[in-house]
Amino acid sequence: MAVNRVQAGRTAQPIVLYGLRGVGKTVLLSQFAKSALGAEWLTAQVEAGSGKSLRESLGEAFHGPLSDLARPSAGRRLLKALKTASSFKASYDSTGTWNFGLDLTQSAGGGADSGVLETDLTKLLRDLSAAAEEERVGVAILIDEAQDLTRDELTAVCSIAHFSGQQGWRLLFALAGLPSLPRVLAEAKSYSERLFVFERIEHLPxxxxxxxxxxxxxxxxxxxxxxxxxxxxxxxxxxxxxxxxxxxxxxxxxxxxxxxxxxxxxxxxxxxxxxxxxxxxARWDRATKAEQQYLRAMAADGDAGSSSGEVASRLGRKVTSLGPARASLIAKGLIYAPEHGVVAFTVPGMADFIQRQPQA
Ligand SMILES: Nc1ncnc2c1ncn2[C@@H]1O[C@H](COP(=O)(O)OP(=O)(O)OP(=O)(O)O)[C@@H](O)[C@H]1O
Ligand SMILES: [Mg+2]
CATH class of the missing domain: 1.10.8 (Helicase, Ruva Protein; domain 3)
Structure with a gap:
């Protein structure tokens, strides 16, 4: 698999796993993390939309693995990566840098604190990949709920994955998220359609x-x-x-x-x-009365998805006036937009459940 390819010095395409809630994406991503960790890779598994920026989540996730590698006999590239990681930490936490118990004043590196995510993350991952090569391992970045990354974060991930492939860095990205993820990535960078290997995770055969x-x-x-x-x-x-x-x-x-x-x-x-x-x-109760009406109007179409225009006309409203309800339902994770002008439930069977609920 991908970890083996990179370990053998070949490049591996970044991976996107997408599918409805409960189909096993997180389980697969964790399997992935397990095989990367088994090969002693620098591995960061993070979840987008959990209240932390990607910058902070990744910075914190790499701290442990880097601490494990830090040692006085560390090679030049590892020392550089440690110093760069420390500057990356300073970019989101004004109170703390890391020194990993080493004197890094004489080593190269640092400067991953310009405040521009793409610039800083590129520096960090370039230096981490170089250190990984020196250590004969790789770097794995696993991002769950990736549809919740901000636009800037998505763009940075796409650019870096692209650049990393061209440069032959020992870096592997795997993203997991809802079925809207491929579209969200394509909107961030149009070449993402060719960049990633997309795997739709569905019900088991x-x-x-x-x-x-x-x-x-x-x-x-x-x-x-x-x-x-x-x-x-x-x-x-x-x-x-x-x-x-x-x-x-x-x-x-x-x-x-x-x-x-x-x-x-x-x-x-x-x-x-x-x-x-x-x-x-639990999902139904998370919706307000107005949102429940919106969901009810969708339920008539089953799990297949509904046109926003059709939902609006069923409710006798204008599409624009339902924009806030729709946006709020997406933010609450109850529905997603598989394509423009279409909404669908994020869990299978939700439409049936709603149709069994008595009208308020
Ligand atoms: N291959 C599998 N065989 C049997 N059960 C599985 C398999 N994969 C996952 N499961 C079970 O399905 C459940 C959902 O898995 P998981 O949390 O990975 O889904 P998910 O796609 O990440 O969902 P969400 O979008 O809600 O995060 C878990 O309870 C897990 O035990
Ligand atoms: Mg999950």
Whole structure:
């Protein structure tokens, strides 16, 4: 995979994983982090939109791995990277720089504190990549919820990934986010369509969905009957988060030793109830009354997505007057814009849930 390619001195294209909520993007990104860490790479896994800027999240995420490498016998390039990282820290935190327990006054580096994100991040990653090469490792940057990066942050990520590829830096980006992520990247830099490898993460194909239920059970000395597996996989349509929930409910209910179709029926019913009372309910309650009306107007189209114009006409309103509700629902993570003029739910099954809710 990508980590091996870079380790072998070849370049690897940056990766974008995108899909609805609960399909397993974070799990995959963490797997990625695990293999990078397993190869002792300088690895930063961060989440956008968590209240911190990308600058600060990345700066803080690299502190630990750099501290682990810092030692008096460090090579010239590593010392330089440490000094640059320290200046990067100073760019968002006026109270603190790092010295990593070393005297860095004589080493090259620093200057990653101009305040211009792209400039500073380029310097940091250039020096980190050089240090990684000296240490015979690589640098991995994993950004979850990347659709929530600011425009500046997106542009910086695209430019640096592009530049890094041309320069052969030992640097690998992997981004994960909602299905709007490819569009958001294309708006930031039009060449992003060619820059990244895009992987759409969807419901699991039938065989993998079945395995997701049966393999963990076998490890516990239990077995699913084929009918029970078919029932749960059908009910969940292979969505990882739903499989997890329904599988768990079936497991908890089953008197044992095996998991039968009856157990699966109870598990599925309890799973549906749990989703309604938790997963879907929490989202629904996050919307104001006006926003709920907007969601209701969307629900008629199912999970496929709705035209904003059509939603407006169903509500007897102008598209522009619904702009604030739409923007707020996007900010709350309940809907996203797969393309211009279209809105869709971020979780599968939301439309069905809304249609089951009594009108207020
Ligand atoms: N390949 C898989 N097989 C079985 N279950 C999985 C798989 N991948 C993920 N899951 C389960 O699905 C759930 C959702 O996974 P994850 O949090 O990675 O989704 P996500 O796409 O990051 O969602 P979100 O957009 O909400 O962050 C987790 O509870 C996880 O245990
Ligand atoms: Mg996630």
């Amino acid at each position: 039938d065989d993998l969905a079945r395995q997701a239920l049966t393999v963990p059970a076998v490890a516990e000395g239990a077995e699913w009957t084929p009918e029970a597996v078919t029932l749960v996989v059908g009910e969940t349509r292979g969505y990882p988060y739903f499989l997890q929930q329904f599988g768990q409910e079936t497991w908890n209910y089953a008197p044992g030793p095996d998991l039968t179709e009856t157990d699966a029926q109870v598990g599925a019913a309890r799973g549906r109830a749990a989703l309604d009372n938790g997963f879907f309910r």
